[in-house]
Amino acid sequence: MYYSVQFVNIFKRMVKANDNFVAKKVTSTLKSPPILRQVLIFLEEVRLEMGKVVWPTRSETIKMTLIVIGVSVAVGTMLGGLDFLLTQLTNKFLLK
Numbered sequence: 827m828y829y830s831v832q833f834v835n836i837f838k839r840m841v842k843a844n845d846n847f848v849a850k851k852v853t854s855t856l857k858s859p860p861i862l863r864q865v866l867i868f869l870e871e872v873r874l875e876m877g878k879v880v881w882p883t884r885s886e887t888i889k890m891t892l893i894v895i896g897v898s899v900a901v902g903t904m905l906g907g908l909d910f911l912l913t914q915l916t917n918k919f920l921l922k
Contacts, residue, residue, distance in 0.1 A: 882890070
């Protein structure tokens with residue numbers, strides 16, 4: 827219990843330095859039940875972190891998707907070829 831109270835106090839100080847509105851919001855929820863308070867703090871942290879995310883552009887997303895598809899096809903082809911080769915060798919030498 828002490829750890830969570832200490833965490834809330836540290837979090838309030840950090841939030842006040844970054845975003846006064848969120849600090850007021852978190853402070854107002856301190857009268858909530860402990861589990862609800864923790865959920866609300868978590869959701870506020872998520873909202874703050876999502877604001878910091880740098881999303882890829884459409885062209886970057888398309889380029890990376892094509893790279894993933896190409897590598898997947900190449901690895902699948904190599905594994906399929908290796909499987910075929912080993913099956914043929916097994917049938918020729920071990921299962922005469």
